[in-house]
Amino acid sequence: MSRNDRLLVKNAKQVVLICNNGEKYLTKQSMNNLCVIEDGSVVIGSDGLIKAVGSAEAIRAQYSESSFDRVIDATDMCVLPGLVDAHTHPVWAGDRVHEFAMKLAGATYMDVHRAGGGIHFTVEHTRAAAPSDLLASLRSRLMRLQRAGTTLVECKSGYGLELQTEIKMLEVIEEARCSLPINISSTYCGAHAVPKGKTAAEATEDILLVQLPRLKELMSAGKLRVDNIDVFCEQGVFDLDSTRSILEAGKEMGLNINFHGDELHPMNSAQLGAELGALAVSHLEEVTDEGIVAMAKAKTAAVLLPTTAYILRYCNTPRARDMLDAGVIVALGSDFNPNAYCCSMPIVMHLACVNMRMSMSEALAAATINAAFALGRSHTHGSLEVNKHGDLLILNATRWEHLIYQLGGHQETIRYVIIKGSVVYDNDRVMDL
Numbered sequence: 001m002s003r004n005d006r007l008l009v010k011n012a013k014q015v016v017l018i019c020n021n022g023e024k025y026l027t028k029q030s031m032n033n034l035c036v037i038e039d040g041s042v043v044i045g046s047d048g049l050i051k052a053v054g055s056a057e058a059i060r061a062q063y064s065e066s067s068f069d070r071v072i073d074a075t076d077m078c079v080l081p082g083l084v085d086a087h088t089h090p091v092w093a094g095d096r097v098h099e100f101a102m103k104l105a106g107a108t109y110m111d112v113h114r115a116g117g118g119i120h121f122t123v124e125h126t127r128a129a130a131p132s133d134l135l136a137s138l139r140s141r142l143m144r145l146q147r148a149g150t151t152l153v154e155c156k157s158g159y160g161l162e163l164q165t166e167i168k169m170l171e172v173i174e175e176a177r178c179s180l181p182i183n184i185s186s187t188y189c190g191a192h193a194v195p196k197g198k199t200a201a202e203a204t205e206d207i208l209l210v211q212l213p214r215l216k217e218l219m220s221a222g223k224l225r226v227d228n229i230d231v232f233c234e235q236g237v238f239d240l241d242s243t244r245s246i247l248e249a250g251k252e253m254g255l256n257i258n259f260h261g262d263e264l265h266p267m268n269s270a271q272l273g274a275e276l277g278a279l280a281v282s283h284l285e286e287v288t289d290e291g292i293v294a295m296a297k298a299k300t301a302a303v304l305l306p307t308t309a310y311i312l313r314y315c316n317t318p319r320a321r322d323m324l325d326a327g328v329i330v331a332l333g334s335d336f337n338p339n340a341y342c343c344s345m346p347i348v349m350h351l352a353c354v355n356m357r358m359s360m361s362e363a364l365a366a367a368t369i370n371a372a373f374a375l376g377r378s379h380t381h382g383s384l385e386v387n388k389h390g391d392l393l394i395l396n397a398t399r400w401e402h403l404i405y406q407l408g409g410h411q412e413t414i415r416y417v418i419i420k421g422s423v424v425y426d427n428d429r430v431m432d433l
């Protein structure tokens with residue numbers, strides 16, 4: 001029967017499916033046994049979903065009568081799922097380039113924070129910013145992430161720390177979700193820091209009695225979509241009890257728990273996440289052995305952020321190998337924020353391999369299916385399987401590992417970024433491998 005589909009990507013040297021059995025995440029050895037088809041093709045239908053993926057020969061035979069809006073000949077190229085960035089803070093105003101110099105001179109993250117810099121500096125500028133300016137900068141940041149291969153990204157609020165600005169940030173994220181092709185998972189992070197002039201207890205009360213109820217109203221009225229709730233659980237920020245009460249209230253509203261924990265001090269955040277049924281805990285530089293066991297058992301994903309230790313230098317590198325060996329679902333995120341200005345998941349994967357001793361296959365699984373799991377989206381994203389979103393990358397390379405191996409080389413290696421079967425980035429520069 002003849003039919004019309006949106007896109008055929010044919011004759012790719014490699015098609016990296018990641019997995020092909022409807023797995024929601026990968027752990028341990030399965031992360032090193034990614035499903036790869038040599039000489040393969042992919043078909044994406046007019047609904048933007050994958051209709052077929054398989055050997056080029058089989059797809060040719062199966063689709064001999066079909067027509068396509070677009071055909072890409074991927075001879076000598078590789079096809080991968082679009083990358084998933086499981087942790088970013090992309091909505092903000094105010095440049096913090098000066099803090100990079102302070103940190104290079106030896107200041108710690110908390111030194112900068114206590115001196116009124118860090119999150120507080122960004123809060124001041126974000127509160128004063130017009131929504132249209134926040135949206136313009138968010139758009140250009142998301143386009144940058146997209147050019148680096150990200151097709152699904154988590155975006156946090158958290159530079160308002162009071163009702164009005166937190167809602168403003170979430171509305172800006174919602175506007176981006178409606179107007180850009182990139183897939184967004186939005187996170188309310190009103191407990192990102194204790195606002196100036198308030199104690200942690202007062203801030204917790206404001207979140208529980210003012211911010212979350214208003215969020216609930218807006219969500220129920222269909223005026224705002226929010227997917228996750230986040231808290232910065234850290235000494236001098238939100239302790240374990242405040243974190244618990246905020247996360248529980250968010251869960252009650254139907255939000256997925258996905259929070260910052262065990263970053264600078266061991267807080268037992270991993271255990272709390274496991275106990276509350278969190279989808280994910282991010283950072284975990286200071287996770288304990290007990291925390292690792294609890295997360296593995298509860299199937300709470302660990303979103304590891306290699307840029308943090310790289311940029312802060314004094315901070316420990318997350319124990320990726322221990323977590324992988326224990327069977328924790330390890331995911332990756334860029335942690336894009338004014339402290340860690342990194343838009344590139346290929347660079348994040350490279351850092352994960354070199355500094356956290358992950359294999360390239362583990363890093364790719366962590367930046368696709370497992371990152372999608374951390375956002376509750378692995379049934380639709382994170383692998384190239386029939387009925388999932390047709391979000392993929394086509395590389396100017398005959399082996400997919402070039403995406404990670406070439407540090408900072410993604411501008412040349414990524415030829416196309418495709419979301420739901422439409423080309424959203426076409427880099428037609430020819431490169432020499």
Ligand SMILES: N=CN[C@@H](CCC(=O)O)C(=O)O
Pocket residue numbers: 089118119122232260263308335337338339340
């Ligand atoms: N740790 C807390 N939050 C961010 C940093 C945000 C900022 O410094 O503006 C993080 O994930 O690294």
Ligand SMILES: [Zn+2]
Pocket residue numbers: 087088089260335
């Ligand atoms: Zn963060």
